[in-house]
Every structure is written in C-alpha cells, then in structure tokens.
Amino acid sequence: MIVGIVLGVLGALLLLLLCVSLKVVRQATAVVVERLGKYHKTLDTGVHMIIPFFDKVSKPISLKEIVADFKPQPVITKDNVTMQIDTVVYFQVTDPKLFTYGVDSPIRAIENLTATTLRNIVGELELDETLTSRDTVNTKMRQILDEATDPWGIKINRVELKNILPPKDIQEAMEKQMRAERERREQILRAEGEKKSSILVAEGEKQAQILRAEAAKATEILQAEADREATIARATGENKAIELINKANPSAAYITLQGFEALKALADGQSTKLIVPSEIQNVAGLLSSMTEVVGATKGSKPAGKTQPKK
Numbered sequence: 391m392i393v394g395i396v397l398g399v400l401g402a403l404l405l406l407l408l409c410v411s412l413k414v415v416r417q418a419t420a421v422v423v424e425r426l427g428k429y430h431k432t433l434d435t436g437v438h439m440i441i442p443f444f445d446k447v448s449k450p451i452s453l454k455e456i457v458a459d460f461k462p463q464p465v466i467t468k469d470n471v472t473m474q475i476d477t478v479v480y481f482q483v484t485d486p487k488l489f490t491y492g493v494d495s496p497i498r499a500i501e502n503l504t505a506t507t508l509r510n511i512v513g514e515l516e517l518d519e520t521l522t523s524r525d526t527v528n529t530k531m532r533q534i535l536d537e538a539t540d541p542w543g544i545k546i547n548r549v550e551l552k553n554i555l556p557p558k559d560i561q562e563a564m565e566k567q568m569r570a571e572r573e574r575r576e577q578i579l580r581a582e583g584e585k586k587s588s589i590l591v592a593e594g595e596k597q598a599q600i601l602r603a604e605a606a607k608a609t610e611i612l613q614a615e616a617d618r619e620a621t622i623a624r625a626t627g628e629n630k631a632i633e634l635i636n637k638a639n640p641s642a643a644y645i646t647l648q649g650f651e652a653l654k655a656l657a658d659g660q661s662t663k664l665i666v667p668s669e670i671q672n673v674a675g676l677l678s679s680m681t682e683v684v685g686a687t688k689g690s691k692p693a694g695k696t697q698p699k700k
Contacts, residue, residue, distance in 0.1 A: 410442045413438045413439070415434060415437075417435050418453050418454050419450040420486040421447050421448060421449075422487060422490045423440060423447050424446045429487065429491070448490060451489060452483065453482070453486075454482070456481055456482065456483075457480055458479045460504060462475060463476065465509050469516045471517045471556060473517075474553070474554075474555040475512070475551055476551075476552045477531070477552060478552050479546065480548040480549070480550075481500065481547060488543025504535060507538075517560070531549040532547075535549060
C-alpha cells in the first residue's frame with residue numbers, strides 16, 4: 391500500500407513536470423527562451439519542450455503589424471512658427487531576440503525617436519511647405535526611423551502625420567487668405583463670364599448687321615432691276631408710239647396741238663421759269679389751222695343733221 395502511494399505521488403509529479411515542460415506558442419507570436427539567464431532559443435508557432443527550473447520563457451511577442459498613435463509634439467518651423475503635430479507609426483517585429491535585448495521599452499523608444507526626427511525635418515521647412523509636403527515628411531521619417539530601429543529587430547512600414555495644428559492666429563490668417571483667394575477666383579470667373587457674354591452679344595449684333603446689310607442689298611438690287619425693266623418697258627412703249635405716229639403721217643396742226651398740251655403741262659408744274667418757243671408767236675396762223683381742222687371734223691358728220699348758223 392505504501393509502495394502504491396509512492397508510485398501515485400511520483401506519477402503525479404511526472405505528470406505535473408510534463409505539463410510544465412510543454413509550451414504552446416500561438417499563431418503570429420514568438421517566445422524567447424533563456425537557459426540559466428542566457429539566451430537559448432526563440433520558439434515559433436507550435437508545441438515545444440523546455441526544461442523546468444532551468445529554462446525561462448518571456449512573454450509572447452506579437453509578430454503582427456502594430457499601430458502606435460503618439461500624442462502631439464510641439465515643433466518649430468524654419469520661419470519660427472510653433473505647431474502641434476501628432477504622428478502615427480506602423481511597425482512590425484521582425485526579430486524577437488533583438489526586440490527583447492536591443493532596447494528597453496521599444497514603444498517608448500520609437501515615440502521619442504519619432505519626436506526628435508519630426509523636429510529635425512520640420513525645422514528645415516517653412517510653414518507653407520510643412521502644410522503642403524506631408525508625403526515628403528512621411529517618406530523621410532519612415533526612412534530615418536527604419537534605419538534607426540533596425541538594430542532593435544523592428545521594421546517601420548509607414549509613418550503618417552495625423553494632424554498639423556498651427557497657432558490660432560495663424561489659422562485665422564490662413565482662413566482670411568483662403569477666403570480672399572476664393573473671392574478672387576469668383577471675381578475672375580464672373581469677369582470671364584461677362585467677357586464671354588459680351589463677345590456673344592457682339593457676335594450676334596455683327597451677324598444681325600450683316601444680315602440686314604445683305605437684305606438691304608438684295609432689296610436695292612431687286613428695286614434696281616424693277617426700275618430697269620420699267621424704264622425698258624416705258625421706252626419700248628414710247629418707241630412704239632412714235633413709230634405709230636410716224637406711220638400715221640400726222641399733220642402740222644396735230645403736232646402744234648400736242649405742243650400746246652405739253653406747254654399746258656409745263657405751266658401747271660412747280661417751275662418758276664417758263665420758256666416759250668418762238669414758233670408760238672405766229673398764233674394767228676396756228677388758230678387758222680386749228681379752225682380748219684375743227685371744220686373738217688364737223689364736215690365729216692352725217693348728212694341728216696343740219697349745222698347751226700353763227
């Protein structure tokens with residue numbers, strides 16, 4: 391019975407010793423093992439055996455990418471403007487041994503290194519350059535931090551400037567400048583719109599004047615053609631009338647009578663001077679001829695009618 395109890399106790403101790411000797415390492419983590427106070431090995435993902443009371447394991451070290459958001463740091467630019475800038479650093483542990491023995495408090499070390507690097511870079515830039523050169527500052531900081539943290543077993547993947555906060559008076563001045571710039575752009579756009587509108591109106595007036603001129607030209611051409619055709623028609627009619635008169639062989643009395651008609655029309659006009667031909671001086675002869683013409687006309691009437699005596 392005593393032997394059974396001893397064997398049971400030994401079995402329990404062996405089982406406890408076995409449980410203590412087994413070490414399970416989770417995914418994306420690593421464990422550093424020290425044997426008798428000296429670095430022995432690094433345990434990767436899986437189940438491992440260690441020697442109890444001789445081997446000491448560290449806390450699990452995460453191999454995932456870590457995001458460190460550091461508080462704002464006061465930074466002075468080249469033109470003596472003090473700003474508050476906070477940064478975000480993305481890093482990853484690549485060597486657990488160097489991470490464990492390389493530096494004390496790695497996160498704090500990265501924060502201080504980030505603050506000093508940021509001051510050095512921004513100190514070479516003016517305010518406007520700092521506000522517009524975020525990518526340049528991020529790239530320079532990543533390169534510098536990556537080189538500095540390489541002996542610590544840390545890989546710096548990205549560095550971002552989260553916020554840049556200038557002093558309040560600088561912010562007010564920037565807002566006024568931005569407002570003035572927007573007003574200037576608005577005035578430029580309005581002036582360009584008015585310019586285009588004036589050009590369009592002028593083009594419209596030009597086209598309208600061209601069309602009116604073309605219409606007036608066409609009207610004058612048509613009027614001239616109509617006058618020409620009317621003149622030709624009148625000349626043709628007068629020519630034909632003259633031919634008919636010539637064919638009829640008019641007497642001198644008829645011609646004289648037509649002359650009186652023309653003189654009558656001339657006397658009824660607006661002329662202030664009247665030129666009388668010299669042939670009209672022989673009025674007696676003209677009246678005698680007209681009497682003969684009238685008598686001949688009366689004598690040609692039918693015989694049934696009697697002529698009254700004067």
